[in-house]
Amino acid sequence: xxxxTYIEFDGAEHVVDVKNGLSVMxxxxxxxIPGIDADCGGACACATCHVYVDAAWKDKTGTPSAMxxxxxxxxxxxxxxxxxxxxxxxxxxxxxxxxxxxxxQH
Amino acid sequence: MTETGAGVVIVGAGHAGGSAxxxxxxxxxxxxxxxxxxxxxxxxxxxxxxxxxxxxxADAESLMLRPLTFYAEQNIALILDVKVTALDRAARTLRxxxxxxxxxxxxxxxxxxxxxxxxxxxADLKGVLxxxxxxxxxxxxxxxxxxxxxxxVGGGYIGLEAAASARALGAEAVVLEREGRILARVAxxxxxxxxQAYHEARGVKFELGVTIEGFEGKDGxxxxxxxxxxxxxxxxxxxxxxxxxxxSELAQSAGLECNDGIVVDIxxxxxxxxxxxxxxxxxxxxxxxERMVGLExxxxxxxxxxxxxxxxxxxxEPAHEVTWNWSDQYDIKLQMAGIPFDSDDLLVRGxxxxxxxxxxxxxxxxxRAVEAVNAPAEFMAARxxxxxxxxxxxxxxxxxxxxxxxVAAG
Numbered sequence: 001x002x003x004x005t006y007i008e009f010d011g012a013e014h015v016v017d018v019k020n021g022l023s024v025m026x027x028x029x030x031x032x033i034p035g036i037d038a039d040c041g042g043a044c045a046c047a048t049c050h051v052y053v054d055a056a057w058k059d060k061t062g063t064p065s066a067m068x069x070x071x072x073x074x075x076x077x078x079x080x081x082x083x084x085x086x087x088x089x090x091x092x093x094x095x096x097x098x099x100x101x102x103x104x105q106h
Numbered sequence: 107m108t109e110t111g112a113g114v115v116i117v118g119a120g121h122a123g124g125s126a127x128x129x130x131x132x133x134x135x136x137x138x139x140x141x142x143x144x145x146x147x148x149x150x151x152x153x154x155x156x157x158x159x160x161x162x163x164a165d166a167e168s169l170m171l172r173p174l175t176f177y178a179e180q181n182i183a184l185i186l187d188v189k190v191t192a193l194d195r196a197a198r199t200l201r202x203x204x205x206x207x208x209x210x211x212x213x214x215x216x217x218x219x220x221x222x223x224x225x226x227x228x229a230d231l232k233g234v235l236x237x238x239x240x241x242x243x244x245x246x247x248x249x250x251x252x253x254x255x256x257x258x259v260g261g262g263y264i265g266l267e268a269a270a271s272a273r274a275l276g277a278e279a280v281v282l283e284r285e286g287r288i289l290a291r292v293a294x295x296x297x298x299x300x301x302q303a304y305h306e307a308r309g310v311k312f313e314l315g316v317t318i319e320g321f322e323g324k325d326g327x328x329x330x331x332x333x334x335x336x337x338x339x340x341x342x343x344x345x346x347x348x349x350x351x352x353x354s355e356l357a358q359s360a361g362l363e364c365n366d367g368i369v370v371d372i373x374x375x376x377x378x379x380x381x382x383x384x385x386x387x388x389x390x391x392x393x394x395x396e397r398m399v400g401l402e403x404x405x406x407x408x409x410x411x412x413x414x415x416x417x418x419x420x421x422x423e424p425a426h427e428v429t430w431n432w433s434d435q436y437d438i439k440l441q442m443a444g445i446p447f448d449s450d451d452l453l454v455r456g457x458x459x460x461x462x463x464x465x466x467x468x469x470x471x472x473x474r475a476v477e478a479v480n481a482p483a484e485f486m487a488a489r490x491x492x493x494x495x496x497x498x499x500x501x502x503x504x505x506x507x508x509x510x511x512x513v514a515a516g
Binding site for chain 1: 132151153154157158168172173175176179180404405408425427430432434439441480481482483486487489490510511514
């Protein structure tokens, strides 16, 4: 279980508990947090669950796969700390994780 | 439009219907919303049913489009396990199979599609299955396992995904296809040839150009597929994936225009100003290709759900999207965008033998569609280029040493 803070583009904060094994994307969808569309449901096929990982958490969330990186390359407003949240699995390690949402997923 | 306080009623609790309700609330709609669905469960995602879920890599909870608490919190009524038996447009009222009447101010028809049956003898035997609903998927999964033999009728994406999942579960699989190749609706032979070889290397057998004459049974359960050439392909289960039928009967009986689906405009409106239709059930305009089409995909369900919700709350028309879809088979991720209408040439970038390539369908130097195999950059770039209709440099596109960023930059 990890406490994850999701910050919408307008600054609205949502702090929720996310079960181990779920993705950061699923944590948002299950808690009705807006700003992550996840059109493909987590298949790494659409790049609509784009988030910015807070600097302090960059290492712990791991490195994106080649597939994820290529998808991100063509998303809008990509930053060095951009990730697809469906590809970050939650574990105790990530307790306290903070992610921010872009203005739009499309 | 007269508001009676009856709010929005959505018929169909699939990806389209569930999403429409969510978008309405997201866009600030405050009236009542009810979703009527004929399955006993809240809206869920169908794509994993033939993919991750069938292989046992996803659980039932992860299929849910939204958690149940969402509907309570958002004040969206779920009326499940109930069919709509009649639509009275003059009275703006639905009649439900449980005897109730349900009035509406706005109606969104999201009745989806159903698996096309195969009208041959024996199709009603036990073990002749379809893959459309979670219940269908449960039945198929329970029937698969080591030593079991699955016959897949139809070499489309559903059939191929099911065959791949069957192999992952240890079952044998044979794909029977009427046409001379699999993926018959895909333009060009590169992709079908690639997928057939990939499946064959993993133990799937193919019978192409065959006609199904019927199913043989033993004690009421399917035991084989009888072909027109006299052969019988033995099997323990048969899965039919031979296309869909749009569930437009309710609309049709209410006098709404249908043409292989409910005819809608680019805002998902029917000719009745109170009634919208979204998702698989529609026959919709595709402005980029200047055509009316039927699309069966999550992307289409979401795009039209947004169109209907935006129109109901008075938001501007959402931007047109490039239609896309995906398929997972073994370790292959296939991503597709656009439709190859009017294309006059194929260009293959990458190496099919390395299972990393993309097939571009071109009209002159404009990309109309792409099928990308383990090639996400090609998919993402093409999606943007299909939308912008910007001509590309063919030599650069064919050269994998030139990045897709550079190709897209022109």
